Amino acid sequence: MKEKNIKNIFVDGPISPAFIGGSIAKHSAKKEIGGHSIFLGQVRADEIDGKRVSAIDYTAYQETALEQMHAIRAEIFEKYNLTCMHVYQSLGTIKTGEICLFVFTSSAHRKPAIMACEEIVERLKAELPVWGREIFEDGTHHWKENI
Amino acid sequence: MKEKNIKNIFVDGPISPAFIGGSIAKHSAKKEIGGHSIFLGQVRADEIDGKRVSAIDYTAYQETALEQMHAIRAEIFEKYNLTCMHVYQSLGTIKTGEICLFVFTSSAHRKPAIMACEEIVERLKAELPVWGREIFEDGTHHWKENI
Amino acid sequence: MEINILSFGKIAEIMTITSLKTDEPMDTDGLKLQLEESYPALKTIKYKLALNKQIVQQNRKLLSGDVVAIMPPFSGG
């Protein structure tokens, strides 16, 4: 097996707007960047069968998810001329209105960052073994499925 | 002339990462949002004819730009099912590494936010009378042109 | 031989076994059949397997000590 530098993407609990701001700030030293594209997933208070979602509890098969993400990362860097790429997925209970996913790409010109960001979001939703259990206000739950 | 609520998009100087974080935080009360898409323009230290850009000085024909943006906003809300849309363009001198453009869209599901954000960036670059004067380290300048 | 079983999401709510012993040769297709017999609810769920952390794309032979994960549809992001 070849050596791999497997990056972690999982964070416990919600991703704070201040963390996102800090992450953006760190890129001001990279003077070759002309555009950043960011996608944020926020937990929505969906109504399912008359019951209101109050939170989503995220679990993952972490090692497999990180292997999958490692492959996606390599393919994205192969396909797009990116300066940076960062992905954070929350685990644990994330309340409605809180951020559970943060995908952040940067490139010299805008197109690669924008296209890569969108593709990463699509791929991670389809390919990473992560599960969201929607918790209703009455304590019952429903397993979310990505479409 | 019909009454219009013309929103300002211009800010003096760079857009701070903390402002962006604060803008994201304000959306946590909107529980119908499931996805945010953000584009940030950052001033790049381009080299042109052997000279390095140190800043871009932005000016605009503000009233016309705001009229144009007003029309773009209306068309985007007509076309995409968005919850929110925010646009900020810097005026004045923005140093390399600083943020000069912030486009922020939100929707219940990810696709409208992502597609609207990209379209707004393309349209504002093509349609708003805003000009960037690239200032080189030696004090000379070059007028930027969007492609 | 002994196959270790991990289950996730809604499958973890219906499947309780954590390992499976057998004297017969076994592959992932055979394991699926056997699990669906023990847990008929599994037949109604679209699920994927991972063998030793790698997602299984086609039938694979199993060896003693292998770890098989039973994964319902993903819903991250």
Next chain:
Amino acid sequence: MEINILSFGKIAEIMTITSLKTDEPMDTDGLKLQLEESYPALKTIKYKLALNKQIVQQNRKLLSGDVVAIMPPFSGG
């Protein structure tokens, strides 16, 4: 009649007039010709006009007091 002229970006560096007086009827195409005669450098620049803050898509008649903006290629964002 008197037409007010605004110029922006690199055009502001070559054009210095802020108004233009004429006794002839004038339209935006005529104004462009006259400006290009006074400022030949303008012929080498792709520029757009705005008449009273509205971007001009096709030739428009000018009235006294109109404000015409001469705008080089945009480069915001």
